[in-house]
Amino acid sequence: MSTHSAASYLNASHGIASWLFTRDHKRIALLYLISLSLFFALGGMFAGAIRLELLTPKGNLMSDATYNKMFTLHGVVMIFFFLIPSVPAVLGNFLVPLMIGARDLAFPKLNLLSWYLYMAGALLAVTVAVTGGVDTGWTFYTPYSSTYSNTNVMATAAGAFIAGFSSILTGLNFIVTIHKMRAPGLTWFRLPLFIWAHYATALIQVLATPVVAIALLLVMLERGFGVGIFDPKLGGDPLLFQHLFWFYSHPAVYIMILPSMGVVSEIIAAFSRKRIFGYDFVAFSSLAIALLGFLVWGHHMFVSGQSMYAGLVFSVLSFLVAVPSAVKVFNWTATLYRGSISFDAPMLYALGFIGLFTIGGLTGLFLATLGVDVHVHDTYFVVAHFHYIMVGGALFGYLGGLHYWWPKLTGRLYPHTWARLAAAIIFLGFNLTFFPQFLLGYLGMPRRYHVYPEEFQVLNVFSTAGASVLGIGYLMPLIYLLWSLRSGAKADSNPWNAKGLEWQVSSPPPVHNFDQVPTVTEEAYAYAPADKGGS
Amino acid sequence: MPEPHGALAQQFEDLEQQHESATLGMWLFLITEIMFFGGLFAAYAVYRSTHPEAWHNGSRHLDVVMGGINTAVLISSSLTMALAVRAAQLSKKTALLANLALTIAFGAVFLGIKAIEYHHKLEAGLVPGRFFTYVGPDLDHLQLFFLFYFIMTGMHAFHMVVGLVVLAVLVVMTLKGRLLGDFYKPVELTGLYWHFVDVVWIFLFPLLYLIGRHG
Ligand SMILES: [Cu+2]
Numbered sequence: 188m189s190t191h192s193a194a195s196y197l198n199a200s201h202g203i204a205s206w207l208f209t210r211d212h213k214r215i216a217l218l219y220l221i222s223l224s225l226f227f228a229l230g231g232m233f234a235g236a237i238r239l240e241l242l243t244p245k246g247n248l249m250s251d252a253t254y255n256k257m258f259t260l261h262g263v264v265m266i267f268f269f270l271i272p273s274v275p276a277v278l279g280n281f282l283v284p285l286m287i288g289a290r291d292l293a294f295p296k297l298n299l300l301s302w303y304l305y306m307a308g309a310l311l312a313v314t315v316a317v318t319g320g321v322d323t324g325w326t327f328y329t330p331y332s333s334t335y336s337n338t339n340v341m342a343t344a345a346g347a348f349i350a351g352f353s354s355i356l357t358g359l360n361f362i363v364t365i366h367k368m369r370a371p372g373l374t375w376f377r378l379p380l381f382i383w384a385h386y387a388t389a390l391i392q393v394l395a396t397p398v399v400a401i402a403l404l405l406v407m408l409e410r411g412f413g414v415g416i417f418d419p420k421l422g423g424d425p426l427l428f429q430h431l432f433w434f435y436s437h438p439a440v441y442i443m444i445l446p447s448m449g450v451v452s453e454i455i456a457a458f459s460r461k462r463i464f465g466y467d468f469v470a471f472s473s474l475a476i477a478l479l480g481f482l483v484w485g486h487h488m489f490v491s492g493q494s495m496y497a498g499l500v501f502s503v504l505s506f507l508v509a510v511p512s513a514v515k516v517f518n519w520t521a522t523l524y525r526g527s528i529s530f531d532a533p534m535l536y537a538l539g540f541i542g543l544f545t546i547g548g549l550t551g552l553f554l555a556t557l558g559v560d561v562h563v564h565d566t567y568f569v570v571a572h573f574h575y576i577m578v579g580g581a582l583f584g585y586l587g588g589l590h591y592w593w594p595k596l597t598g599r600l601y602p603h604t605w606a607r608l609a610a611a612i613i614f615l616g617f618n619l620t621f622f623p624q625f626l627l628g629y630l631g632m633p634r635r636y637h638v639y640p641e642e643f644q645v646l647n648v649f650s651t652a653g654a655s656v657l658g659i660g661y662l663m664p665l666i667y668l669l670w671s672l673r674s675g676a677k678a679d680s681n682p683w684n685a686k687g688l689e690w691q692v693s694s695p696p697p698v699h700n701f702d703q704v705p706t707v708t709e710e711a712y713a714y715a716p717a718d719k720g721g722s
Numbered sequence: 723m724p725e726p727h728g729a730l731a732q733q734f735e736d737l738e739q740q741h742e743s744a745t746l747g748m749w750l751f752l753i754t755e756i757m758f759f760g761g762l763f764a765a766y767a768v769y770r771s772t773h774p775e776a777w778h779n780g781s782r783h784l785d786v787v788m789g790g791i792n793t794a795v796l797i798s799s800s801l802t803m804a805l806a807v808r809a810a811q812l813s814k815k816t817a818l819l820a821n822l823a824l825t826i827a828f829g830a831v832f833l834g835i836k837a838i839e840y841h842h843k844l845e846a847g848l849v850p851g852r853f854f855t856y857v858g859p860d861l862d863h864l865q866l867f868f869l870f871y872f873i874m875t876g877m878h879a880f881h882m883v884v885g886l887v888v889l890a891v892l893v894v895m896t897l898k899g900r901l902l903g904d905f906y907k908p909v910e911l912t913g914l915y916w917h918f919v920d921v922v923w924i925f926l927f928p929l930l931y932l933i934g935r936h937g
Pocket of ligand 1: 436440483486487
């Protein structure tokens, strides 16, 4: 029942203005895709500089001040301007209305405003690369950021602050849309898990982002006016900043990973031709992760001087987050059991996600343990851990989703062999880059230094070699996806033979998505004939 | 934000869906505002508990009469705002205009009094940073208190200014004959926002002005 309108959203109107002033969620998704790709490339270049410097134990490529700026810019760009928006802004924007049978998000103008806010924040922040740099780390810890750093902290913090409102508005838009605009028959428990994941993510965006906004605002005020909000000299408390910052920035990890979990649920079901095992549990685990994620921020402050009692409580709560995370991993694995699995590129990313997220999650438990954390705090163990979550998890989900829905976004197919090869190279490159960092950290190599003892060189060489492989892996999709826009075979409405409303409209979809609002009569993932799910 | 004309936007099935979405969107927005101010209030609470003396003394430097008058002014503005919503629902154009104008007037009076207070503090050398020249017996951490006074009331005043701009837009729309009857939704949503900003003040007033005045 594909609806073949004459014009798709891509060719319904022409000219740059028709894109810059569009209110179509699908076009806004593409605006995000293009801008996010640019900032990802920029963040990747900073990472490349870091890895190149760490090839040798001596600081022979750049000064320590430059190195500080490199890792700060890498963190700021990748976290605030790539990972936080990534899946929701691109895939969520494109798919939330399509998946629930709506013609657009509830507030299309607000959606466009989100993109402009994102661009304003991101461009402002990256101008610091040429206006003095910034060396506080992405965490902006006071009093260094507010008083002592003589780099351009202001513009960076302002950029993150502005982009924060983009994130808030996206979340607000998703929540209202999911509540109010579902097609007839599309009950909550018929929703794709992608929608549940985005709903949970949106809750965090709406509830946590304002808190980091006020924290960054206070830093800017303190820096701009020389007043001591977090300055102990005037009775201020630097720990307060850390509390406010991590109250957002721990849940922010789930802003990055939850949408990717939603992507993985879609892919696993489609490529094993099965219902998701324990749908309700996977759906509620998203909400549980969102909720528990608000209660664990203190695990970033075990050695910052918070009370032992607080440390203990935060440690226990951090262990609890592992439960809903594990529920997801077990249910995905159970879904694979006896499925008819095909190993297309999206599936390779999804399987990669499960493995890497498991490693990232389990090493997170090491870090949630008070005693172990004291040993490996601020070492490469932590760096490796969060890259397994953010790259192995969030980014793999993003790439998997991009490959899964690319035919829907563009109406074109990409070469599957190249895509499989790229997925394999990225997986290998990633592990070669970051697994040695677990060992380095455990052996005691501290993060954020560009000079290190010689005994760490071998593992660092492995890591840098891995980063090169990873870089090549990232370039491949860039090339063949762009190639597919012109030369790829035309995709029909449902190239994966998948379930879900987004596959019932043409590829690329018509401007208003559905000529007639669809009525939903079955649950999500009705791949097998109606038996009880999971068998 | 809702479509300004109250007409049906293409993404919605009917006006009811559109109205419900707009209302939910505004409530969510207010929740983000609560979290935003919540961070400030949390910081206030931390420092008040670590420096109770400074907070006590700082509070006594504030003009409770002006603060009290402003509280009354804001509560009155909430009343006229509520009456404006009612007037819009009942399609009473003159009453709507009158109540919107009154709300704007009350808001302006509030900001005026606030400006006078700020000026007094500047003259007394109580503005933090390089203007902080106050010399007195209870100097310890007094600056920190005034930092929070200015940030919290300043943030509140900023929200008032935004509210006044939106109210002015509503006045223009009313003059063009919109916002009446079925199209009252923007007035109601602005009202929600306005009441929220008032409630923030209802918390700020005792937390800043009154804590030094018991016993
Ligand atoms: Cu954390």
